[in-house]
Amino acid sequence: MMDLSEKQWVKHAVLHPFEGFEDMRWKKSGSLRISFFIVLLFFIGTVVNDRLYAFQFHNSYDKLFNIVPYFVKSIVLFAAWVIGNWSVCTLLDGEGTLKRICIFSAYSIIPYVASLFFTAFLSHFLIADEGVFILCLHYAGIIWTGVLLFNAVKTVHQYSFMKTVSAVVLTLAAMLIMMFLLVLVMSLFQKAGLFIYSIYTELQYRFRV
Amino acid sequence: MHWFKNSIPLIAALLVFTSAPHVSARRTDDTYNYDRWGEAIPSRAGYTAAESISGRDLGVSDFADISDIFLASDGSFFICDSGNGRIVVTDSEFEKKAKIIDEINYKDQKLSLENPGGIYVSDEGILYIADTGNSRVIRCDLEGNADLVIEKPDSVQYTAVTFVPQRVLADKAGFIYVVDGNITGGAVLFDSEGNFSGYYGANRVQQTGEVLRNYFWKFLAGDEMRKYMTNAVPSAISSFDNDEKGFIYTCSSSLSQDIDMIKKVNAAGYNLFADMETDFGDRPTADYSEYPQNSYVDIDVSPTGLINCLDYTNGRIFQYDEECNLLFIFGGKGYQLGTFRQVSAVESSEDCLYVADSQKNTVTVFEETEFGRTVHHATELYNAGYYDEALEPWFDVLEQDGNYRMAHKGIASAYINQGRYREAMKYAKLADSQWRYDRAFEGWREEFVSTHLTELILAAAALILITVFAGRYLRKKSSCSGKTVKETAANESNAEGDEAK
Numbered sequence: 001m002m003d004l005s006e007k008q009w010v011k012h013a014v015l016h017p018f019e020g021f022e023d024m025r026w027k028k029s030g031s032l033r034i035s036f037f038i039v040l041l042f043f044i045g046t047v048v049n050d051r052l053y054a055f056q057f058h059n060s061y062d063k064l065f066n067i068v069p070y071f072v073k074s075i076v077l078f079a080a081w082v083i084g085n086w087s088v089c090t091l092l093d094g095e096g097t098l099k100r101i102c103i104f105s106a107y108s109i110i111p112y113v114a115s116l117f118f119t120a121f122l123s124h125f126l127i128a129d130e131g132v133f134i135l136c137l138h139y140a141g142i143i144w145t146g147v148l149l150f151n152a153v154k155t156v157h158q159y160s161f162m163k164t165v166s167a168v169v170l171t172l173a174a175m176l177i178m179m180f181l182l183v184l185v186m187s188l189f190q191k192a193g194l195f196i197y198s199i200y201t202e203l204q205y206r207f208r209v
Numbered sequence: 210m211h212w213f214k215n216s217i218p219l220i221a222a223l224l225v226f227t228s229a230p231h232v233s234a235r236r237t238d239d240t241y242n243y244d245r246w247g248e249a250i251p252s253r254a255g256y257t258a259a260e261s262i263s264g265r266d267l268g269v270s271d272f273a274d275i276s277d278i279f280l281a282s283d284g285s286f287f288i289c290d291s292g293n294g295r296i297v298v299t300d301s302e303f304e305k306k307a308k309i310i311d312e313i314n315y316k317d318q319k320l321s322l323e324n325p326g327g328i329y330v331s332d333e334g335i336l337y338i339a340d341t342g343n344s345r346v347i348r349c350d351l352e353g354n355a356d357l358v359i360e361k362p363d364s365v366q367y368t369a370v371t372f373v374p375q376r377v378l379a380d381k382a383g384f385i386y387v388v389d390g391n392i393t394g395g396a397v398l399f400d401s402e403g404n405f406s407g408y409y410g411a412n413r414v415q416q417t418g419e420v421l422r423n424y425f426w427k428f429l430a431g432d433e434m435r436k437y438m439t440n441a442v443p444s445a446i447s448s449f450d451n452d453e454k455g456f457i458y459t460c461s462s463s464l465s466q467d468i469d470m471i472k473k474v475n476a477a478g479y480n481l482f483a484d485m486e487t488d489f490g491d492r493p494t495a496d497y498s499e500y501p502q503n504s505y506v507d508i509d510v511s512p513t514g515l516i517n518c519l520d521y522t523n524g525r526i527f528q529y530d531e532e533c534n535l536l537f538i539f540g541g542k543g544y545q546l547g548t549f550r551q552v553s554a555v556e557s558s559e560d561c562l563y564v565a566d567s568q569k570n571t572v573t574v575f576e577e578t579e580f581g582r583t584v585h586h587a588t589e590l591y592n593a594g595y596y597d598e599a600l601e602p603w604f605d606v607l608e609q610d611g612n613y614r615m616a617h618k619g620i621a622s623a624y625i626n627q628g629r630y631r632e633a634m635k636y637a638k639l640a641d642s643q644w645r646y647d648r649a650f651e652g653w654r655e656e657f658v659s660t661h662l663t664e665l666i667l668a669a670a671a672l673i674l675i676t677v678f679a680g681r682y683l684r685k686k687s688s689c690s691g692k693t694v695k696e697t698a699a700n701e702s703n704a705e706g707d708e709a710k
Binding site: 056128 | 637641
């Protein structure tokens with residue numbers, strides 16, 4: 001039973017929040033290519049949601065376009081989640097491999113990504129007084145993704161309910177630590193770069209007779 | 210030669226275009242405005258400095274430390290020459306021979322002035338002088354005959370040790386308001402007999418982290434300890450002015466608190482600008498690397514209701530309309546005409562603005578430019594609700610300064626009124642006014658739906674039909690392939706079952 005194509009598995013996993021991932025794990029399904037595509041859509045959705053939102057709801061700073069914040073808010077965030085979850089759950093006897101965690105997590109963010117696009121689309125037809133519809137859609141996407149993500153972690157590592165909760169909390173902590181280290185490393189490299197540059201200018205002054 | 214003949218008009222056109230900017234009256238003043246993102250952009254000048262008046266120009270000795278100026282409703286101009294202890298009276302054109310008031314007759318004695326800080330002249334021609342050095346407020350006529358002298362109030366409510374009147378004001382009922390240098394609880398209020406009757410228009414205390422922390426410690430501390438702890442005090446009022454309707458506008462020169470810097474206070478002492486989301490003065494840069502340090506020493510309301518705030522830090526004048534929309538920023542620090550070293554007071558007439566400098570000891574006269582006149586005309590119409598009438602002046606404004614944000618707002622409002630929603634949306638977006646855009650969009654959507662109802666219904670029907678047929682087709686296709694899948698799945702499960710057995 002349950003012999004679905006990879007595309008059908010996506011639909012199955014998203015529409016069956018409590019059973020879908022178990023089935024998928026049982027059949028060893030899920031494609032890394034599709035999950036990368038979803039993350040790409042997540043990135044595009046983040047940009048669209050900020051830039052193409054109707055003006056009556058959202059005022060974006062359109063004097064300049066900087067892609068880095070969008071990149072951090074989508075792809076870096078997702079990568080931090082996957083790596084954080086993997087590093088925490090390897091220590092907590094989780095069964096999931098990095099690849100499986102990536103696939104399952106990517107499938108679970110589909111409702112949120114969809115809500116990013118749908119809310120941006122819908123905003124062009126509604127006035128500010130009707131904004132509650134958009135809000136509903138937005139929260140539906142978040143809650144759905146939350147449930148899916150929770151079950152994805154639960155399934156991929158074969159955890160109990162309570163252990164999943166602690167794993168999620170620890171993953172969030174791991175993400176924060178990673179972020180902190182990243183900032184630290186970046187400032188260190190910046191300092192090192194500045195140091196080399198100042199040596200260079202110093203030498204330049206010396207050798208200019 | 211043929212190519213030359215053809216290019217003559219071209220060359221002529223080039224000459225005309227390149228020389229055009231030199232012909233037009235260009236202002237070189239360093240004026241700016243804020244765009245929709247709150248970033249400073251160059252803007253056309255609304256006022257230009259015409260002349261600066263020193264004591265010698267008026268035929269009297271040089272001024273020393275001008276502390277206040279006042280333009281009375283009959284056109285006479287008062288200069289509070291603090292360092293010389295005198296009041297110089299002239300007219301707003303500075304042509305009349307100046308009259309000097311330096312001795313006040315009061316009950317058969319002669320009073321002299323010492324560092325007077327502020328003057329006010331009521332419509333009836335009664336002069337109020339804040340005689341700072343002598344700690345008294347004098348009410349007299351224009352000949353210098355006083356009928357009232359107010360000294361330090363003898364009341365338990367008045368807790369300060371000294372009385373330092375710095376600015377003075379009187380309302381139509383004869384109540385006298387005094388800015389006291391060591392009172393932070395607002396202006397000191399006296400009735401027309403000179404009796405102390407309380408305080409008026411206190412600023413609020415800004416809720417900073419330090420204030421909250423002090424609250425917490427005070428909650429824990431004992432009575433004895435509380436005595437030695439610092440109290441959070443509001444910033445003091447530095448100056449005020451009243452308009453024709455009786456509202457009093459106050460300003461504050463505090464650098465540590467930015468709440469209630471500019472207020473419009475009604476008779477009950479309630480600040481009408483309290484809930485308004487307006488930033489007075491300069492704005493922080495986008496990354497908050499530079500934080501403005503505005504410190505207002507004087508405020509003035511023009512006869513037409515424009516609010517002029519005088520910033521001591523940068524020597525600039527910020528002009529707002531009665532709805533607190535920023536109109537112009539001009540002035541600055543420097544030695545040339547139109548810039549200042551140490552500003553002390555501002556006054557305005559219908560089309561002129563006067564700024565006193567206590568270090569240059571001059572009064573600089575600013576005249577409205579043509580651009581300024583157009584903007585003022587348009588704002589006046591707009592604020593009175595004549596949106597359609599204001600449309601033409603607003604377009605004039607845009608022609609002279611395409612970045613002028615108020616013009617976009619005004620045009621958007623007018624177009625919404627006229628039902629030209631599509632254009633209104635464009636201008637509302639340029640003005641960065643979300644609620645105007647929302648209203649225009651609502652109108653446009655309604656119009657669109659009512660005019661395209663048939664097409665919309667047809668499109669909806671077509672969409673439903675397509676989804677139904679596409680769904681049926683897809684289901685058929687998937688059920689065909691699904692059958693084989695199910696069969697194989699059944700076989701597999703059988704095989705598994707056999708193994709389990």
